[in-house]
Amino acid sequence: MxxxxxxxxxxxxxxxxxxxxxxxxxxxxxxxxxxxxxxxxxxxxxxxxxxxxxxxxxxxxxxxKIATQAETYLTTSFRFGPAIAEWASKLLLLLGEKRPLKGNAAVKSRVGSVEPRTILARTNASTIGAIIECLDKGKKPHLVGGTDELMNMLRGVQDLKEGKQSTVPDFFGFDKWEQVVEFAKSGEGDHPMSFVNLVEGAASAN
Known part of the structure; x- marks a missing residue:
């Protein structure tokens, strides 16, 4: 094994x-x-x-989940200016955070609509979804960092569908694709659901 x-x-x-x-x-x-x-x-x-x-x-x-003897909070960022700090503080307030962020006054940041747009994705699934959405709208997306990781993930899907264990970290612990689908449908599997839907949708289209 x-x-x-x-x-x-x-x-x-x-x-x-x-x-x-x-x-x-x-x-x-x-x-x-x-x-x-x-x-x-x-x-x-x-x-x-x-x-x-x-x-x-x-x-x-x-x-x-940890208990410490002392806590210190870092609330000042040197990466962005006050404008971004203000908006970030508003979002954190919705999550119950009472300490506001402070921006670097020397950095001239602004919040607003710009073109071309940049999409920040937390997961491979959301990255693939964003690319497909852009293509459907006739746009030409550019993926920063290349496509190697995404291609490996798709190869991992293929391995699982063929009953082989995948070496892709996203699929550690799964022996077949059906297990990924079931996990995505469970309460613990919300994050990969969009990726599973993309794979299942592509399979249905074919």
């Missing part, structure tokens, strides 16, 4: 493994968070509970 990170990481955690160096660890799932908590060392957690990703793969919002 091929062992991937979905196997050896939980095994490492169950054996109370110790990390013998000082690398940054990313506790974005319960297993890694458990490994971090077991380390006999001072822990410094740095993160943003409003930027959680990969929930559909079992990731957890570690910043809401």
């Amino acid at each position: 091929t062992a991937n990170i979905s196997i050896f990481l939980p095994t490492f955690s169950l054996t109370n493994g110790m990390v013998s160096c000082e690398p940054p660890l990313f506790p974005n799932n319960p297993v890694v968070l458990d490994v971090v908590r077991k380390q006999p060392a001072q822990m410094i957690y740095v993160g943003d509970k409003y930027q959680q990703i990969y929930e559909w793969r079992g990731a957890v919002n570690a910043m809401e």
